[in-house]
Amino acid sequence: MKKIIVAVVILFVLIAVIVAVPAGKSSSEFLRIHIRADSNNTADQNVKYAVKSAVVDYLTPYLANVHSKREAMNAVKAQLGEIEKVCDKVLAANGFQYTSTAKLCQEQFPDRTYGELTLEQGVYDALIINLGSGSGNNWWCVVYPPLCFVNGESNGTNQIVYKSKLMEIINEWRTSQGK
Numbered sequence: 001m002k003k004i005i006v007a008v009v010i011l012f013v014l015i016a017v018i019v020a021v022p023a024g025k026s027s028s029e030f031l032r033i034h035i036r037a038d039s040n041n042t043a044d045q046n047v048k049y050a051v052k053s054a055v056v057d058y059l060t061p062y063l064a065n066v067h068s069k070r071e072a073m074n075a076v077k078a079q080l081g082e083i084e085k086v087c088d089k090v091l092a093a094n095g096f097q098y099t100s101t102a103k104l105c106q107e108q109f110p111d112r113t114y115g116e117l118t119l120e121q122g123v124y125d126a127l128i129i130n131l132g133s134g135s136g137n138n139w140w141c142v143v144y145p146p147l148c149f150v151n152g153e154s155n156g157t158n159q160i161v162y163k164s165k166l167m168e169i170i171n172e173w174r175t176s177q178g179k
Contacts, residue, residue, distance in 0.1 A: 031072045031144040032109060032124045038098055038132030048131060051090045051100070052139050055129065056148055058086045063146055069125070072144035076127050077104055087129060098132030109140065114147055 035055070037048035062075045076083075080102050087100035107126045112119050119142070127143060141148035 028125075029069060029145075030119065030124055030142055031069050031076070032107075032119075032126040032140055033129070033143050033148065034107060034109075034126050034138055034140045035129045036131060036134035036138040037136030038096075038134065039136040041136075043094075044096075044131070044136050047091060047094045047096060048136070048139060050094065051087050051129070051131060054086050054090045055083060058083065059143070063143065066144065066146075069144045072146075073104060073125065076143065080104070083127075083129065087131065091131065096132070100129055100131050101134075102127065102129045104128075112140065114142065117147075 033055075035048055035052050038044045059076065059079065062079060063072055066072045066075055083102040084100050087102065091099065104125065104127055106123050107128060108122070109119070109124050109126070110121045126140075
């Protein structure tokens with residue numbers, strides 16, 4: 001009977017932790033990325049995705065070992081000039097005369113869902129990349145936690161995996177009980 005009660009308590013705690021962790025995060029815990037195309041014509045939109053892939057590929061090694069938003073922001077800030085060079089190289093290789101600008105700032109974002117994670121509308125710190133005038137449709141994702149910068153993936157569909165200290169303690173307890 002004692003094992004059943006412990007199992008039920010653990011189950012309720014786990015459900016509470018799983019439900020609360022994503023919802024409990026505030027906009028201050030995320031660093032987003034926003035790439036704006038020069039216009040909505042097909043060529044500008046296509047090059048936006050080529051730039052996105054190049055930027056993700058470039059930044060992934062710099063972000064692979066960051067453990068906080070502050071570290072991620074510092075890594076991105078240190079690379080702003082190089083990020084613009086990466087973008088400009090892609091633009092030039094595709095025959096575009098305009099260049100890019102990259103900056104870290106705060107910006108208003110609408111609600112956005114990434115798999116099972118929903119980020120509510122609000123003001124977020126973000127890496128903003130404007131291609132040319134930056135007046136076209138855009139692409140955005142999350143730099144930290146590393147939603148778009150995980151395992152070299154650049155499609156923005158990766159799932160965030162939350163680690164739970166409680167789950168680690170439970171697993172240690174179960175191991176010590178011989179289960």
